[in-house]
Amino acid sequence: MQPVKINVDPKSWVKTLNKLPWKSPKMIGGALATLLVLGGGGYYLNTTAPAAYVVVNGETVGIVESVGSGEELLEQILEEEGAAFGEAAQIHDQIEFNTARIDNGYTPLSKEELKGKLSFFIEAVELKIADHSMFTLADQKEADELLKAYQEMYVKEDENNKLTSVAFEEEIKTQDVEALPEEITTVEKALEVLKQGNVQKEEYVVEEN
Structure with missing residues (x-):
């Protein structure tokens, strides 16, 4: 079998190109279509x-x-919504x-526009007294702080009475909840409510024999 010879003479390629029917409608239409596609792609990327x-x-x-x-x-929105409670807000x-x-x-979406489409919640703690929901606080630490501050209101000492501790007669419970930001109160506000509430208390005077 004899080897096949391939003509790579540049002059022969020029002659071949010259023989192509460049002036034919099909050839012109094809060239224009190619240019339009390339030009349109560039315009699309630029705009x-x-x-x-x-x-x-x-x-x-x-x-x-x-x-x-x-x-x-x-992330910025969640951090801002939960900043008052020391944690990032969450969403479902x-x-x-x-x-x-x-x-x-x-026009890019603004922070306020996106915020208006979301429903936020905070992982908080609900304080119940005698199985009645009283307050929703940011966390367990604040619930404990509230109870301690309330007890200390009644711890007093004078010449006739030495009261060093106060216990709650009714059962007090705390539980984790998902709360709306506006449902969460501060220790200070919750304590004011307790001060103004109808709280029954009994005082015992210890007398010496």
């Missing part, structure tokens, strides 16, 4: 930008620059970031 749609519970609520910037925006909302290319003139 659009990468971005991400923000979807909350199945509803598209706006556009952010990227998935990363959207996640950062959400389902949030998605869908990447896309968007016209350069889009």
